[in-house]
Amino acid sequence: MRKTALVLGAGGFIGSHLVERLKTEGMVVHAADLKHPDFAASPADRFVLGDLRDPHVVRDVLDRRFDEVYQLAADMGGAGYIFTGEHDAQIMHNSATINLNVLDACHRIGVGRLFYSSSACIYPAYNQQDPDNPTCSEASAYPADPDSEYGWEKLFSERLYMAYRRNFAIDCHIARYHNIFGPMGTWRGGKEKAPAALCRKVAEAEDGGTIEVWGDGLQTRSFLFIDECLEGTLRLMRSGVSGPLNIGSDEMVSINGLARLIIDISGKSLSLRNIPGPVGVRGRTSDNTLLRASLDWAPDARLAVGLAKTYAWISRQTAALQAAAGSTTATTTIAMQDHVQRMPHPAMR
Numbered sequence: 001m002r003k004t005a006l007v008l009g010a011g012g013f014i015g016s017h018l019v020e021r022l023k024t025e026g027m028v029v030h031a032a033d034l035k036h037p038d039f040a041a042s043p044a045d046r047f048v049l050g051d052l053r054d055p056h057v058v059r060d061v062l063d064r065r066f067d068e069v070y071q072l073a074a075d076m077g078g079a080g081y082i083f084t085g086e087h088d089a090q091i092m093h094n095s096a097t098i099n100l101n102v103l104d105a106c107h108r109i110g111v112g113r114l115f116y117s118s119s120a121c122i123y124p125a126y127n128q129q130d131p132d133n134p135t136c137s138e139a140s141a142y143p144a145d146p147d148s149e150y151g152w153e154k155l156f157s158e159r160l161y162m163a164y165r166r167n168f169a170i171d172c173h174i175a176r177y178h179n180i181f182g183p184m185g186t187w188r189g190g191k192e193k194a195p196a197a198l199c200r201k202v203a204e205a206e207d208g209g210t211i212e213v214w215g216d217g218l219q220t221r222s223f224l225f226i227d228e229c230l231e232g233t234l235r236l237m238r239s240g241v242s243g244p245l246n247i248g249s250d251e252m253v254s255i256n257g258l259a260r261l262i263i264d265i266s267g268k269s270l271s272l273r274n275i276p277g278p279v280g281v282r283g284r285t286s287d288n289t290l291l292r293a294s295l296d297w298a299p300d301a302r303l304a305v306g307l308a309k310t311y312a313w314i315s316r317q318t319a320a321l322q323a324a325a326g327s328t329t330a331t332t333t334i335a336m337q338d339h340v341q342r343m344p345h346p347a348m349r
């Protein structure tokens, strides 16, 4: 019998890549999301378009005991979405409701293994004020003080999954993802994250021009390429380790440094202008000590390698849009955008 998996949030960035990866392993993959993936048709065997805040939809999707269920659906976005405060109520309500529904349905019908994607945003702000020495070891999560309501919801949901594990013996595996990036992620529209936003700005800039970077650009982060995120996710899910466990890179870079790396990759000569904007904590990177000890594995690809693949993909998107905008009517532009967004998967790996 072929193994079965269900991916919730399969229309999103990580979920759509995960479905593809599970299909290459020969699994039967069911999927659900509010929307289809933006950039390529999903290879899932069944794709349910539905709202996971509705318990009836969740029960319809969880209609059997899957070997593996991956819960990635969440209301989320980059700094421009989660740090302005404007979306706090909907972020907390929507994501918590999805998690409550998913756990209830898994409890009713049974599940082999259940994966939950938490976030580095759960770590306390007081440990991330020094851009050169942030503390993000798993044990440092408490006393809790996340800097966003998005982080608080993730922390609540981590505890919810752990409670179901304790009380109902559901085999949950929890990862704390740190800034995942790669081709076929959101790259415009307000929900894009720093690597995609900077790739877009660089791709759109004229040689010799300037790009804008939010904040003073000295805030630090680490970024994990999508292929390594999937590798870590599957290793954690299929291990005896329940987590929460960091899945991230420990190659820390300032945001200005990230912008300069992308400019180097583009071959353009551009300068940076730092402007006020939502920035989050001063420093954050993945501490992979526990990950290495638990899974005997940690990501090791250089940031520049994943950035080069991501920049190449985003510059093709921007070029196609610019070509469409330069042609005739607004109608043509919309049609082209749809065409650009539904191009087949590039050969990434």
Ligand code: NAD
Binding pocket: 008, 009, 010, 011, 012, 013, 014, 015, 032, 033, 034, 035, 050, 051, 052, 053, 071, 072, 073, 074, 075, 076, 077, 094, 098, 117, 118, 119, 120, 176, 177, 178, 179, 180, 181, 193
């Ligand atoms: P994403 O926004 O691309 O994907 C999330 C998906 O959830 C979207 O396709 C969205 O339509 C879907 N969704 C939202 N509300 C829904 C609802 N009510 N019903 C059905 N589907 C719904 O995000 P992503 O980058 O793929 O992230 C996947 C998961 O990993 C999320 O839980 C996110 O919080 C977590 N995470 C991601 C990162 C990162 O850097 N990408 C970092 C930390 C944690």
